[in-house]
Amino acid sequence: MTSREEILARLRNNRPHSTDYVLPSLPLLGERTATRQRFEENLKDLGGQVLEQQEGEIFSEAIARCFPDEKVICSAVPEFDGTLRLENIISPQQADKVDVLVVRSPFGIVETGSVFLSEKELQHRNFAAHLTQHIVVLLSEKNLIANMHVAYDQRTEFREARYGVLMSGPSATADIQGVLIRGAQGVRTLRIWWE
């Protein structure tokens, strides 16, 4: 008997009466408004920021204003070049040198201020989203989803992506004496740029 067969046999033998426990159907619970204002409030609660567009400013100018001292600006979006294109990164060691990564997210979740990224947006360089010091995520208001229930119900990315991460603000830790530190081992800051 293989371990697999042994485990399955023991479970079949020991489990409670299976017909007594029915799988409940899932109602779409929770707050259902998907406004930009609510998204921003929740994003800020988790330490994320909004890269506000100043009057007459284009995206590349906003990046230059926000990151005056950062040298390696890596872009994963076609309309902005940065100093390095993501498709030209071939190793994690190279991605580790990136100061700012610019990437577009297909959707955000209002309830938690989260943005979704997968290998599609990260061009099969998933590590780049975590090795960069800072990340700027382009997001469209029309791609806001009200909450987690609606997101898992409607967004096919959860089923299709090989790797799909919901990032809710920057990395964080409170492992030393309960002090909350934004910027632990992954990105130190996360900013949203509305498009």
Next chain:
Amino acid sequence: MKRSTPVNHAKAAEKFMKDTAHARFHDKRLWDLRQKRDQQMHLLPEWQELRTLASQIKEHTLAHLPEYLEQFEANALKNGVHVHWATDAAEHNRIVGEILEKHGVRTLIKSKSMVTEECEMAPYLTQCDVQVIETDLGERIQQLDNQMPSHIVVPAVHKLASDVAKLFAQHYHTAPDDDDPHSLAWAQRLAARPVILSADAGMTGVNFAVAETGSFVVCTNEGNADLSATVPKLHIATLGIEKLIPRMADLGVFIRLLSRSALGSPITQYTTHFRAPQKGSEMHVVLVDNGRSHRLGMEEFWTSLKCIRCGACMNTCPVYRRSGGLSYGAVYSGPIGVIIDPTFNERKYSTLPFASTMNGSCTHVCPVKINIHEQIYQWRGVLANHHELPFVKREIMRMVGKILGRPKLYRAMVQGAETTLNVLPRFLLYRTMNPWGKNRTLPRPVQQTFHAWYKEHRVKKNRNT
């Protein structure tokens, strides 16, 4: 099998409490997490409905676990994931060791995983000449200090910044007097990066495994799990078989409950869905039984398998908060540990179900509605029947049983106790006779027992009508 000595929780707790600075901080920090959890709960009017759904989904899954495991396996294989089955800890470690050997792995970076703690994987792999490096800050602190995690979510919560400063000075050569948490966390980031970049393999735990897609979800905050899973070309994920859920949509319920219950934050900073290996990489999943299939057959205790390891029961427990996780002498501490540890070793953990005030707070905060305090009570019965009670406790229980079984004797004793409380000198009450008197004040004796009052008022009144 060798009879092991029971953990002396009370003695270890006493030692923990003697260090006032640590004990006070520990209590305060965990209560703060409990309060943050409450704030989140009050923001969601559907909170109780979510708990009910979570409980029902888990109970259904456990009752259909063989089918869901087969479905998960079939889908994972279709996705190009290697699936392994481990009946026990030894097999788990052997499987992981073999995968690593096949790939010539010398350094393994890992994120938090209670299963690997349970299996004592790190010492095994060290013997196989694999260097295992914890990348979660709290886990790393515990690893450097050669201690088990003291809490399932915040592993180093029993330490102060000055303790971490000492450890980091020794291992990372930071300034020993710099106990600023910000600079210590920065030191961890700087120390971990090169290790992550040069590691041969990465390992993560699993929070939820979805049967219908063969994918699994890892919920973390520091970014170390995503680094561990995406930087090396080999990712091994290890999970207890109870982590299964049937549908992708079930994640909506569990993700909404998990971090709110654990840390009082609406979601973890990272909620990562792994379905298939990255391009050019390999992904392995190890399904671990290690006593779970046996526990499923325990009529009173199988629902403990619903646990999603949020730690809310620990944060709220007055005994846990005051005694510290390490005092339980087990991988799983606090209320949830108390009801699952004896399934691993009944004698060794026979003392743990007595580390409870039975206040039921654990049950009330549990996001999957495990009746934790009732199971604690039931474990006491099981242990008594199996003669795993210490002599003094057994004798006291025998006497109490006799008294409670005879109402007249009980009433006489209660009257007597009230008088005794009034007249006994303090040193006797609080030092010699009564272990409950340690760190506690006994209630002021009442003038009249309830029974006497009832006899005087109600019985008379009834006669009048």
